Amino acid sequence: MTLPDRSALSRRAYVRALVAVGGGAALSACLDVTRDGDDTDPVPSGTDDPDSLPARQHAWNEFSSRDEDGNVQLPAHHALVPVSLASGAGDADADTEAGAAAESDSATAPSEDARRTTETALRTLERAYEWSPEGLVFTLGYTPAYFDRFEGSLPDSVDLPAPEALTAREDPAFDEFDALLHLASDRPDVVLAAEEGLFGDRDELNGTDLETDLTGVFDRHDDRRRTGFVGAGLPASKTDVPGVPESVPEDAPFLMGFRSGFARTQASEDRVTIDAGPFAGGTTQHVSSMDIQLDVWFGQDNHHQRVSKLFSPTHAADELVGEVGDELADTSGVTDDGIASAEAAAREHGVVGHAQKAAQAREDGNPPLLRRDFSTVDGDRPGQHFLALQRGIGEFVRVREAMTGADLDVSSANNGILHYLFVNRRGNYLLPPRSLRALPPAAPNS
Amino acid sequence: MAPDDPTADDSADSADRTTATGAAPATDATTTATRRTLLRRTGAISGALALAGCLGFGGGGDDNGEEDGKESDGETTDAGGDYGGRQPTVTVEDPPNAVFLPTHREAMRVEEPVTAGEFRFVPMLSYPHPFWTIAGSDDAAVERETPEVGRGVHMMITVQDRETGLVVPVDDGIQFRVRSDGERVGSPVSPWAMLSQEMGFHFGDNVGLPGDGTYEVEVTIPPLSVRRTGALAGRGEERVTGTFEFEYDDEFRHQVIDGIDYLERNRRGERGALEPMGAGADGGDGSGESDGDGNAGHASEMDHAHVPYATVPAVDAYAGTRLVGGASAGGAPSAGADGEATAADELPRSDDAPIVAVLFEADADESDLARLAGDENRAQNPAQYLLVSPRTPYNRVPLPDAALTASTERDGELVAEYELEQTLDSEYGHHYGVVVSGTGSDTSDSESSSAIRSGDSVIVSVDSPPQVARHQGYETAFLEMEAVTFEVPDGAEGGDTEN
Incomplete structure (x- = not known):
């Protein structure tokens, strides 16, 4: 990996590029540049008392700040690190039928050693960094492919099918590795350092000695590694990337130029938490990675058209949104009765808003998804890593179907934002409760 | 292989068109009848277009103070680009609120038809040029796309059902993916469903290219969702792909620029329409008024440039x-x-x-x-x-x-x-x-x-x-x-x- 050229980039663009590259050299460079900048505050350290941490891996909201409208502020920098069980992590002594029958490593259940090492390494992260966006939040999620190695199957209380294509126009690859580590922090150097601490050459993290790392347990899939960012100003700092036009609004938190994740359009953490069975306290996660034809979105559509397609034609006509969604406060403004249904909008306006369609999937007015997605310029192309938590993957699929709007009488170009997005990958994950986050079996209680 | 030589096709085409021009495309006799109404409505629309045009990408000048320290890399500020600024930029002043004659006939390179499952498509390439996108019905729902970068192509396809010959005239989410030497070039593209007087209904968009070379384009045609009847029922149920290649070089640019045929100044903006591509070859009476020609051809007519x-x-x-x-x-x-x-x-x-x-x-x-x-x-x-x-x-x-x-x-x-x-x-x-x-x-x-x-x-x-x-x-x-x-x-x- 070559490091980005410092002289050619703004500071923010350079740091973003370092996170994307990853690795020890990138971390050093990142530390150099952040030391020179504003981020000289020490990173708050974590806790020695694991019991003081929430039982849910996905309990981020109460540790996050909120904007003036009460919307949770996601950590600014993200890395998604895909891993598979290393060949040494299997249970060599297993004398079960499954163990004996399984010749390949991928079919071997993880050993207790691997499990202990994983938990120890994750606890080290929690000692090193405060559980918050100022420090570090993270989840470790497991694919259906991971659970295939176990003799038993996942309990009925966990809805975790293998990923599949969800629209007729897409032909995605699927995340079929074992697990995905999601690292998130407002500090890009923390995201890099945490990954280096788990997989690289470091002895300490934020002053905490590293007892162990994950190199013996997991192999990383570098070609599937993903990074991104969210927050006002970050997208506009990416215009060094081809395909990211200068016209991305300065205050936009996402590349598409508008706010998202409004408090009232987000499910609560309770709503997405599995409430029964051995994985109670966990949740499911869908990650889809997509390209955005951002130059078309900003270059060929005007603001009125963008608002029509992202929110609704009524939002555009009544100027409800503001430049980047600032007028909307804590809601997408799509109400049950206030704004005409997607179907009516299709006929009357020839355009249906993305938010309008998504609202159709609400249950009793409550959105079923907790979105923690972020923008990306991985591969030097604009995109989005759409990460959503929900109690079961079926709920995601239902929302996705509503957003596809296949039943709507509207042209593809005016069907929400379908025209601008190209899904490349999809993956489904179980995020177990913290107590089961280290290499859980498919049926923990049996 | 002269018939397949796009250069030959185009020059033949131009010759026909020149003949046709003499006979004048049809104009519309209702112009005077509703002139006053049209002018009133036109005023409103042109105002909106002019305003909307200011919101275009890149904005031309780098005048957002805060970004001054970070110049773009030249690609977006090179106004002339690869075409030496020879692309037509002329517009029709105060166009009628009706179909009107544009400033020029476009020239394009027509590639060989490509088979993709039950479909066949014909790729066409020209210089990046302006068009108007529509999302709604009021003035603000119309936006003129003005290509910022003079490097790249206007990439178009016309899609045809192979069995019935029907040109597929609906937008179901076609995608282009451009590659060069196996590497992806830019983001995927969802071409717009478009109407053109010369090409009729097609899918197209301006696509920026990093430089001269050979490009490969994978075209994805998703299943049709529109209601289909007769022999079309049950067709187009599968997502299919097809690929074409093209050369982007001086020869291409000369071809598509030199072939431009400007209309006489006083005829631009008149009510009327250019004849379809290749129509001149059918006798070239240039009437452009084909409603009365008794042709019951239901779906499409293959012209000599094999563009349906x-x-x-x-x-x-x-x-x-x-x-x-x-x-x-x-x-x-x-x-x-x-x-x-x-x-x-x-x-x-x-x-x-x-x-x-x-x-x-x-x-x-x-x-x-x-x-x-x-x-x-x-x-x-x-x-x-x-x-x-x-x-x-x-x-x-x-x-x-x-x-x-x-x-x-x-x-x-x-x-x-x-x-x-x-x-x-x-x-x-x-x-x-x-x-x-x-x-x-x-x-x-x-x-x-x-x-x-x-x-x-x-x-x-x-x-x-x-x-x-x-x-x-x-x-x-x-x-x-x-x-x-x-x-x-x-x-x-x-x-x-x-x-």
């Missing part, structure tokens, strides 16, 4: 009872340019779009009715099918992705209202239709019958206009479309009606 051109049938090519356009806000029937009325001239217009309405009935048009009503309605023994076909004037290009409603009135009372469904029929091509009456006996004497009968009025209203991007000459028409009223003539057999 989407057309709907001429008005007298439909069996069934043609409904008669009454005086309506949509536009008054009038005589053609040469003073001789044709069936096409009688069509009522809505924002310059002629609209054909035909009623198919069980007793007279059984096979058409059965086909158009489709398998899904067979059980209810359909008795009537109402077909509505809005099209461009002059060239008979279908106007897809609109939302139309038909209501029937009898003695001033509303009898029924129907949302029309966009449909592709293997015989009559693109239209909006509905099964009106479900039971065969329903058409009898019952006063309350909803079946359409002689003396009824059928009002076709446009809930939203065709959501299709426009090349120059189409950007001010088919937007604020008023309802048109038809009368159902006496007698079951319609055919031509005189008024």
Whole structure:
């Protein structure tokens, strides 16, 4: 990996590029540049008392700040690190039928050693960094492919099918590795350092000695590694990337130029938490990675058209949104009765808003998804890593179907934002409760 | 292999067009009749376009103070780009609120047709050029795309069903993925559904390229979601792909720039339309007015540049009872340019779009009715099918992705209202239709019958206009479309009606 050229980039663009590259050299460079900048505050350290941490891996909201409208502020920098069980992590002594029958490593259940090492390494992260966006939040999620190695199957209380294509126009690859580590922090150097601490050459993290790392347990899939960012100003700092036009609004938190994740359009953490069975306290996660034809979105559509397609034609006509969604406060403004249904909008306006369609999937007015997605310029192309938590993957699929709007009488170009997005990958994950986050079996209680 | 040499094709084409130009594309005699109205509406629209144009990408000048320290890398500020600034940038001042002659005929390179499953598509390449995107119906819903980068191509395809030859005129989410030496170039592209006077309905977009070279384009055609009838039923159910290659170099740029044919200044903006690509080869009378040519070719005509051109049938090519356009806000029937009325001239217009309405009935048009009503309605023994076909004037290009409603009135009372469904029929091509009456006996004497009968009025209203991007000459028409009223003539057999 070559490091980005410092002289050619703004500071923010350079740091973003370092996170994307990853690795020890990138971390050093990142530390150099952040030391020179504003981020000289020490990173708050974590806790020695694991019991003081929430039982849910996905309990981020109460540790996050909120904007003036009460919307949770996601950590600014993200890395998604895909891993598979290393060949040494299997249970060599297993004398079960499954163990004996399984010749390949991928079919071997993880050993207790691997499990202990994983938990120890994750606890080290929690000692090193405060559980918050100022420090570090993270989840470790497991694919259906991971659970295939176990003799038993996942309990009925966990809805975790293998990923599949969800629209007729897409032909995605699927995340079929074992697990995905999601690292998130407002500090890009923390995201890099945490990954280096788990997989690289470091002895300490934020002053905490590293007892162990994950190199013996997991192999990383570098070609599937993903990074991104969210927050006002970050997208506009990416215009060094081809395909990211200068016209991305300065205050936009996402590349598409508008706010998202409004408090009232987000499910609560309770709503997405599995409430029964051995994985109670966990949740499911869908990650889809997509390209955005951002130059078309900003270059060929005007603001009125963008608002029509992202929110609704009524939002555009009544100027409800503001430049980047600032007028909307804590809601997408799509109400049950206030704004005409997607179907009516299709006929009357020839355009249906993305938010309008998504609202159709609400249950009793409550959105079923907790979105923690972020923008990306991985591969030097604009995109989005759409990460959503929900109690079961079926709920995601239902929302996705509503957003596809296949039943709507509207042209593809005016069907929400379908025209601008190209899904490349999809993956489904179980995020177990913290107590089961280290290499859980498919049926923990049996 | 001269026939396949795009250069040869294009020069032949140009020669034909030059001939055709002498005979003048048709202009429209209704210009004077509604001039005042048009000017009033045009003023509003041009204002909006001019304003919207300021919001375009890159903004031209780097005047957002905070970004001053970070110059873009030159690609976006190189105004001339690869074409040396020779791309036409001229616009028509104060265009009419109707179809009008653009400033020039485009030149393009036509690549060999590519087979993709049940479809065939023809790739066409030109220089990046302006067009207008549509998302809604009011002024703000129209945006002029002005290509910022003079490097790259305007990439187009026309998609055709291989079995029936029908040009697919609806937007179901086609995608382009460009590669060079196996590496992806830029983001994937969802080309716009577009109307052009020369190319008819096609899919296209401006696509930036990093430099000269050979490019490969993978075209993805997703399953069709539009209702299909006749031989088209059940076709296009699979997602398919096809690939073409092209060279981007000096030769290409010379070809597409040198082939540009500017219209005389005083004719730009006149009501009228350029003839379809290759039309000159069919005799080149240059009338451009093909409605009266008696050609019932349902789907498309392959011209000598092997580019299929989407057309709907001429008005007298439909069996069934043609409904008669009454005086309506949509536009008054009038005589053609040469003073001789044709069936096409009688069509009522809505924002310059002629609209054909035909009623198919069980007793007279059984096979058409059965086909158009489709398998899904067979059980209810359909008795009537109402077909509505809005099209461009002059060239008979279908106007897809609109939302139309038909209501029937009898003695001033509303009898029924129907949302029309966009449909592709293997015989009559693109239209909006509905099964009106479900039971065969329903058409009898019952006063309350909803079946359409002689003396009824059928009002076709446009809930939203065709959501299709426009090349120059189409950007001010088919937007604020008023309802048109038809009368159902006496007698079951319609055919031509005189008024």
